[in-house]
Amino acid sequence: xxxxxxxxxxxxxxxxxxxxxxxxxxxxxxxxxxxxxxxxxxxxxxxxxxxxxxxxxxxxxxxxxxxxxxxxxxxxxxxxxxxxxxxxxxxxxxxxxxxxxxxxxxxxxxxxxxxxxxxxxxxxxxxxxxxxxxxxxxxxxxxxxxxxxxxxxxxxxxxxxxxxxxxxxxxxxxxxxxxxxxxxxxxxxxxxxxxxxxxxxxxxxxxxxxxxxxxxxxxxxxxxxxxxxxxxxxxxxxxxxxxxxxxxxxxxxxxxxxxxxxxxxxxxxxxxxxxxxxxxxxxxxxxxxxxxxxxxxxxxxxxxxxxxxxxxxxxxxxxxxxxxxxxxxxxxxxxxxxxxxxxxxxxxxxxxxxxxxxxxxxxxxxxxxxxxxxxxxxxxxxxxxxxxxxxxxxxxxxxxxxxxxxxxxxxxxxxxxxxxxxxxxxxxxxxxxxxxxxxxxxxxxxxxxxxxxxxxxxxxxxxxxxxxxxxxxxxxxxxxxxxxxxxxxxxxxxxxxxxxxxxxxxxxxxxxxxxxxxxxxxxxxxxxxxxxxxxxxxxxxxxxxxxxxxxxxxxxxxxxxxxxx
Numbered sequence: 218x219x220x221x222x223x224x225x226x227x228x229x230x231x232x233x234x235x236x237x238x239x240x241x242x243x244x245x246x247x248x249x250x251x252x253x254x255x256x257x258x259x260x261x262x263x264x265x266x267x268x269x270x271x272x273x274x275x276x277x278x279x280x281x282x283x284x285x286x287x288x289x290x291x292x293x294x295x296x297x298x299x300x301x302x303x304x305x306x307x308x309x310x311x312x313x314x315x316x317x318x319x320x321x322x323x324x325x326x327x328x329x330x331x332x333x334x335x336x337x338x339x340x341x342x343x344x345x346x347x348x349x350x351x352x353x354x355x356x357x358x359x360x361x362x363x364x365x366x367x368x369x370x371x372x373x374x375x376x377x378x379x380x381x382x383x384x385x386x387x388x389x390x391x392x393x394x395x396x397x398x399x400x401x402x403x404x405x406x407x408x409x410x411x412x413x414x415x416x417x418x419x420x421x422x423x424x425x426x427x428x429x430x431x432x433x434x435x436x437x438x439x440x441x442x443x444x445x446x447x448x449x450x451x452x453x454x455x456x457x458x459x460x461x462x463x464x465x466x467x468x469x470x471x472x473x474x475x476x477x478x479x480x481x482x483x484x485x486x487x488x489x490x491x492x493x494x495x496x497x498x499x500x501x502x503x504x505x506x507x508x509x510x511x512x513x514x515x516x517x518x519x520x521x522x523x524x525x526x527x528x529x530x531x532x533x534x535x536x537x538x539x540x541x542x543x544x545x546x547x548x549x550x551x552x553x554x555x556x557x558x559x560x561x562x563x564x565x566x567x568x569x570x571x572x573x574x575x576x577x578x579x580x581x582x583x584x585x586x587x588x589x590x591x592x593x594x595x596x597x598x599x600x601x602x603x604x605x606x607x608x609x610x611x612x613x614x615x616x617x618x619x620x621x622x623x624x625x626x627x628x629x630x631x632x633x634x635x636x637x638x639x640x641x642x643x644x645x646x647x648x649x650x651x652x653x654x655x656x657x658x659x660x661x662x663x664x665x666x667x668x669x670x671x672x673x674x675x676x677x678x679x680x681x682x683x684x685x686x687x688x689x690x691x692x693x694x695x696x697x698x699x700x701x702x703x704x705x706x707x708x709x710x711x712x713x714x715x716x717x718x719x720x721x722x723x724x725x726x727x728x729x730x731x732x733x734x735x736x737x738x739x740x741x742x743x744x745x746x747x748x749x750x751x752x753x754x755x756x757x758x759x760x761x762x763x764x765x766x767x768x769x770x771x772x773x774x775x776x777x778x779x780x781x782x
Contacts, residue, residue: 251289259285263295317350318384325379330396335371343367345377345391352377352389361397405476408437412478414468417485422462430454432466432480439478441466448483448490448522450508489522490563497523497555497565502572507549515541517553517567525565527553532569534576534650535609544569576608580652581645583607589659594636601625602632604640604654612652614640621657621664622701622739664739667698673734673741678748683725686718693743696726700741704729708744711753716746 249263258270285291324331333345335354342355354377359367370393377391412418412434420432420439429442441464443451451457458464470479497503497519505517505525514528530537532544545551557566584590584607592604595611602614616625632638640654667673672695681704685692690705708729709716721727730748734741 247295248290248292251287251291253287317348321347321350325382330376330378332374333377334374350389352391354391358392358394361394405437409476412468412471414471416468419463419465422458422460422464425454425458425460430458432464439480441480445481445483450524490560493560494558497558499555501555502552504550504552507545507547507551510542510545510547515545517551525567527567527569534570576610577647577650580608580610581647584642586642586644588642589639590642591637591639594632594634594638597629612654614654614656618655618657621662663698663700667700668736672698673731675731677731678728679731681727681729683721683723686721691718691721702741702743704743708746711746711749
């Protein structure tokens, strides 16, 4: 009875054992034996109470070639012990992936490369089969340089480096580029070790840019800068090089850390600057070709590899603010003069205007001081007129040289640009490139003439014509000499009540006495008041005898009567 009906403890023990056995192996890779092969399925016993089925295609080429046989031991992944049909859910693919993950993690930890096959294209990159595990290959990690067609790389086993692994999410990111870079770096390092500065080697032009050309030296590139291609100016490398061209170059510099190599072609030729001072002494006149024009001047090739600069200030004697391109053009043949040579800085200063006669020297020779010239008013400024003269030079008439008597600020308003005027050459300064002219010098200096004749001596009596009436006095012109001056209000009469400008009219003639004349400043002062006082004194002196019994009024009346006569 006891054997037929087990105790409660025995039943619990059996149930626990049943559950334990029923769930053993789930989620794990286990070994099983192929018990049968039916159509496209393999029946596998993994030591559980039930068998499982695995599609033959999951065994790959082994099943396709018929190598999988009953009795073979295989590894499978146990997903679940029983399904609805009472079978074990097994997977060969998952078993392979699990196995691959373990191996990949070991290699990832050690930094070792893995082998895989690119088998599909996805958004942003490609998928790679790493012996069962699927990895992602970003497009940027396919090659060192971007490639358009990846077809030749697909379905071919090749090395990769694992960049990132996340088993929980099932993500693996790999790179083919890093493998290539490491391999390339090893090759470059080996090549660089066999090169040395100063060595002459042959290479092939691989690429051309604006600043130079990259030359393949047999597995490593060197840069041939445009300034090291020739001693002469090279505006663009394509002037002397083509892609695919074989060239002989000299290694100028090698950077062992970055593996950068600088190359030169001109170093294989003799330096044309070595005896530059002998070839081009200062003052020598030579012919060259304009190679380049800038805002500050023009470069002229004197011989292959030798260029000099004509600074904009040395291009023309007269055109000071003109762009060099308005005077010269590229490829033009020009005569120049050597002004300065600096072999250390490899600079030659040239002059274009020095090949022509200095127009100021020519003007001074043809128009000495005192000669008369004629020209067009080119400009009016606050300090005078600029007159265009022979030889494309300008002369200046200062305000003080416009008129003998009137202020220059007033006289200059009578001139306009384009007017033809005559003037006298006063001075020519060749070094400062200045020509001083005078317009008033062509006319009479009435002040000097009047002063010479004695008309402007102090206390002399002159007749004046009123030309203007102002609140402060009268504007007058000396009738005899035409000199203009001003009589102040206080000098209009000795009688304060008569010191009113409005009692005079324009055109009226009045006598006045010169009270001051400064030859240097040419300032003349006349006074009616001073004349009246002087005449009074003279009358008193002439008729002043009190014995006659005449009054002061009588004396003045007689003096004025005599003056009128």
